[in-house]
Amino acid sequence: MDKLNVSQVKRERSAKKHSVYLHIKQTVQSYPWNWPVLGMLPGVLVRLSRIDDIISVLEKNNLTFLLKGPWFAKMDMLFTVDPANIQHMLSSNFSNYNKGPEFKELIDVFGGSILIADGELWKNLRMSSQAILSRQGFQNMSMSVTTSKLKDVLLPLFSRFSEDGTILDLQEVFQRFMFDTTLVTTIGSDPQSLSTEMPELELAKALENAGEAIVFRHFIPRFMWKFQTWMGLGQATKLIDAGATFDRVCAKYILAKRKEIQEIDHHHDHPDGESEDVLTYFMNLDTSKYELLKPSDDKFLRDTIVASILAMRDTTSTALTWFFWLISENPYVEAKIRQEINTNLPKAESSQERSWSAIDRKDYLNKLVYLHGALFETMRLYPPIPFECTSPIKSDVLPSGHRIEANFSIIIPIYLMGRMKSIWGEDALQFKPERWISETGKLRHEPSSKFFVFNSGPRICPGKNLAMLVMKNVVVEILQNYDIKLVKGHKVKPKPRLVLQMKHGLRKHFGYLHIKQTLQSYHWNWPVLGMLPAVPLWLNRIDDLIWVIEKNNLTFLFKGPWFTRMDMLFTVDPANIHHMLSSNFSNYIKGPEFREIVDVFGNAMFNTEAELWRNLRMSTQVILSRQSFQNFSMSVTTSKIKDVLLPLLSRFSEEGTIVDLQDVFRRFMFNTTVVTTVVSDPQSLSTEMPEFELAKALEDAGEAIVIRHLIPRFVWKFQRWMRLGQEKKLIEAGATFDRVCAKYILAKREEIRAQEIDHHHDHSDEESEDLLTYFIKLDTSKYELLKPSDDKFLRDTILASIVAMRDTTSTALTWFFWLTSKNPHVEAKIRQEINTNLPKAESSQERPWSANDRKEYLNKLVYLHGALFETMRLYPPIPFERSSPIQSDVLPSGHRIEANFTIIIPIYLMGRMRSIWGEDAVEFKPERWISETGDLSLLPSSLHLTPVQEFVLVSI
Ligand code: HEM
Structure with missing residues (x-):
């Protein structure tokens, strides 16, 4: 295997291991559109999986x-989502437009x-x-x-599934x-297709x-499917069989209904005509009013039944x-909907004192405006009928200026229409029921030529109001009784059908929504084992954990197993945090x-206390706050970006390689950190992506330390003594730290000695020295507890x-x-901010920037700053913090709390608390960091900056 292949394999392996993959791709402009003979078909196929494009x-x-189809295939089509065109075709010029013979x-x-x-x-x-x-x-x-x-x-079925812990496919449940x-x-x-047995029904x-089969027909030229139908091949057979099933099953229904009607006639026992079913209504239809309809004709009734279904x-x-x-x-x-449901619920219903009439229920459902908005918003993004043909x-000439011949196919891709920024604004892709509330x-009114989900003009869906009522009814009943959570790792995407269903993998009965009861029902505190058995359950259910802490x-006091000293107090209360970390710090x-x-790291600033910590903190702060050190760090970062990172990304992009961005950033930061710490560059970021023992040791140590947190102390102590499992790895990591750091220290001491001998050395440069040099030369009179001559101290540093x-x-x-790729409107705003503030000189690359220029420019990027804060609010790099009182x-x-009791601050959960951050706590909203005057909002006082925080933010 040659060198390149090896690196490729390594990259793939590392991509599998980590969880963040981002695809670097060129923009769609670069693909050829209109091909000879094939027309735009190849381009369309390339783009089908790229809705954004x-x-x-x-x-x-x-x-x-x-869209130009292949030559002679009669597949040219006009795609339009222009509300003016839609208004023209489906309302003002309705009589000139029909479904067209091809669609029929x-x-x-x-x-x-x-x-x-038609007609x-x-x-x-x-x-x-x-x-x-x-x-x-x-x-x-x-x-x-x-x-x-x-x-x-439905509800009894859910109760049963919830008790069994069964995962089920909600799409199938709703369909049934x-x-x-x-x-x-x-x-x-x-x-009765909905039951525990879930029987298959032929209809x-x-x-x-x-x-x-019909979707398939849309995508291939007409002569091909005609030929298939004639030969009875492939999809065509399915369609022929389906047609035969419709005929047979409907004939049975029609026969039964005719008998039923005859019997009723016989007994003169006419039920209330107002509440008759669709088939009875059409069988008894007054033909004098509707001359073209033939209630006696079974074919007419069959088509009516099929259409109704x-x-x-x-x-x-699908919408549900x-x-x-x-x-x-x-x-x-979801929380807002639940609140609306509860606020509007009449007392009688909640106490189940009396059953509601259908009218009471309708009145109640009509009050649920936010739910209505959320359903509209769902259908805007995932319209059940994803396209319309006319x-x-x-x-004719359309308002957009396009001239179209008679019988030309026009497609309105409703699915895309809901995602157009020029129709719905910059946040078109966001799910925001609020946009429907005035x-x-x-409820905010939108013209049907814009919210085209129920069609528009004379052919607008006549069942719209009923459909909304039915959906609200279902949602209310379910949310009042159950929590529904997506099963982790399940991929959700639409499948192209006449109705926009969810494609849920290949496994037929593979479910994707988990129904569960609310958390109260779990057994919490066990004898002997304490709350430990519940932990794995919570770990998969962050939402529940958040809920428990909010409640x-x-x-929250966590009881560990008896005698294991694992009781802990979890707190995210800003008042407690302020008390422990500020006012009562000592x-x-x-x-x-x-x-x-964390003993493997020795006496580092993050695990020392008292005087030693104070010495470390003060000396570190001195170097971090030096302008020259900051500039040094900035130039290291900048040159690493320009000389290594960007060329590498360009290369990946050209090759179409998928990269693990997490790996790239770790290597990038490893290099820049090692350079600012000891000056020599390990060059871990390169096409080969070599493995580094120091990086590997850091990873192993991190893993082992997490395990130590989760198991009782005597267990890991025993493992260490026996040199077993992760403890063995930790011992090896410690040895690697010793060895690699000793090398750096030796080299640095020699370098300093050489410089001291060299009399031409200019000492003014001292200001931009690296961390190791700084600590080796440290003025010990100021920091009595630090020992620059001691290799152990330097290693820990x-x-x-x-x-x-x-x-x-x-x-x-x-x-x-990752967050910006999921929130394109945020990405767009950041790009805009970058471009607006970019000085002319830089964009034309006329002159190189000084580190100071660059810092000034970066400080102007307030929205970006907010987006980074917001990222860390939701995904804090250090997810929890630990503290313990010296005296009770x-x-x-x-x-x-007693002396030495363990207190954990789960920072990760803290960023998700509604009572701290508001109802939209789990949303990614950089705007929350921007004040009305456009500046960065001040942090709540309970959140404390680390000394490097600002410095790190500027580097980023
Ligand atoms: C979320 C639910 C629904 C959505 C999104 C929806 C959407 C639509 C759309 C887009 C059309 C136009 C189809 C076309 O011309 O190609 C349509 C037509 C129609 N819908 Fe609905 N519909 C829904 C529920 C219902 C319900 C519950 C009923 C009956 C109670 C119903 C009855 C009809 C009828 C009869 C037509 C044909 C109207 C005509 O062509 O004049 N729909 N619907």
Whole structure:
């Protein structure tokens, strides 16, 4: 294997090990668009998986884009998301536009229903459908069917799953739920597809197969699928079979209904016509009003049943699935919805004193404005029907200026439309129910040509209001009883279908949402084992842990197993923190246990106390605050960026290599830290990505130390004595530290000696010396407890410097890039800030900057500063801090603590507390750091700066 291959393999291995991968890619402009013969098809295929790129193409083309298909394939299409075009085609010029013959042909299996029909037939179908959908009786029936299905089937099923700890696929649950309720409202009988057995139903299966085959037809030239149908091949067979199933199953329903009607006629026992099901309504239709409809014709009734299921089932169940996923990703939205539900809930319902009428329930649901906004917002981002087709009967010119011939295909990609910044603003990609709430707290109206999810004009969805009520009903019942969490690691993405369902991997019955009861039900404090058994449970459920701490007023006493000395007080209460780390500082130390746990690092500043700490702190502060040291560090960073990091990223980008950015940043910071500490550059960042013993030892030591925190002291003491497991690694890491540092120290002493002999040496340079030189030459009269001549002291100093700078900064950078890639609006704002403040000279590279110029420029980047703070608020590089009182004390929270008791401040959780940061605590919002005057907000006094914090931020 040659050298390059080796490095490639190493890189892949390291990428697997870590969890952050970012793909460096060129922008889409560089791909060729229009090919000879093949047209734009190859370009489209490349871009299909790059929704962002397609969005930017549409934005660049003023929201309308002409796609050239392969020559002679009749696949040219106009894509438009321009609200003006939509208003023109679907409202003001409605009579000149229809679904087009091609679309009808594509979905022929659904017959001539309302969803497909045009012209007079459509008008008849529309008027008759609207008549039944607008009946109070029909709406009430639909609501009661939904409510009883929820109470009698769905909730008991959830309870059972929750007790068993079963993970289930919520998409499938909602599909079955909607299938059952849709069939009850359509034909009056319940197929009971939702049950513990989850039986497979042929009609449901046929609908799925038909949907798949139809999508396939959209993507291949017409003559190909025509040929396949003729030969009965591939997808075509599925479609033919699905059609046959529709015929057979619907015939059965129709026959049964006819019998039922006859019997009722026979007994003269007419039920209330207002609440009849769809099939009964259409069978009894007054044909004098709707001349083109034929209630006696089984084909007409079959198409009506299929259309009714299609219109109601998948649309609603899909919207519900995306909704639950989005709120599980946005817990603050979920909290707001729960609050709205509880605030508006009438007393009677909560105490279950009386059952509600459908009308009471409707009134209540209509009050839930924020929930309404959250459902609209879900469908804006994940519209159940992701695209719409239309075609002009006569040639026309669109408001966008595009001239289109008769029968030309026009596609409205609704999915993309909801993501356009020019339509929805800079935050288009964010899930923000607030955008639907007006200043007076009412629902904000958006024209249907803009919020096109329910179509627009005369063909607007006639079931919209009913669908909203049904969805609200489902959400309220579920949220009142359950917490729903996404199973960790499950990938969520849409699958291209007629209805925008969620693609959840290949495994069919693989679930993705975990239903669980609220935390109260867990067994907490066990005899002998204390709370230890609950720990693994919490560790996977950070949200619960946050909730427990919030419930306990930010301070929580953890009981470890008996006799293990593992009891600890967890606190994130800013008042306690201020007390321990500031006002009562002298009574608090890291504690002997902590020192013992991190003994491999020796006497570093972060694990010493009292006078020794004061000496270390003062001497360190002197060098860190030197202008020259700061400038030295800045130039090291800058040249490492320009000479190493950027060329490497360019190369990866050209090769299309996927890099582990965490590894890159760690190596980058390792190099710059070692340079500022001892001056010699280990060059760990290069195409070869060599492994370094010092870096490796630091990693092993870190791992072992975490384990020491989690297990009882006697266990790791015993392991150390036996040289077992992670303790063995720790001993080896210690030896590596000794050896490598001894080398650095020896080299540095020699260098200093040589300089002292060399009389030409200019001492004015002293100001920009590295850390090791500084400590070797330290003035011991000022710092009596420090011993520059002692190699052990220098070794500990080198290590402390690397530990303090390397991982903290590189970790913050890695999370920062991940968060900005997930929040493109933040990235855009940062880029803008960078460009706006960039001095002309730099951009044209006319003159090199001094470190001072650069510092001044970086200090202007307030929004970037906020984004970095925000990154560290959510992902603090040091996730917890430890403290212990020398003498017993009472904390401001009222907790009495004995001397030497362990107190943990879980900084990671602290950044996620709603009671500290507000309802949007878990959101990434750099804006929270910007004051009204555009400056950086002052930190709350409970959060304390470390001496290097500002320095580190400037380096970043
Ligand atoms: C979240 C739920 C729903 C969404 C997003 C939705 C969306 C839509 C859209 C986009 C169309 C136009 C389709 C086209 O012309 O290609 C449509 C049509 C239609 N929808 Fe809905 N719908 C939903 C629920 C329902 C429900 C619950 C019903 C019935 C109770 C219903 C009944 C209909 C009917 C009958 C049409 C055909 C209208 C026509 O062509 O004139 N929809 N819907």
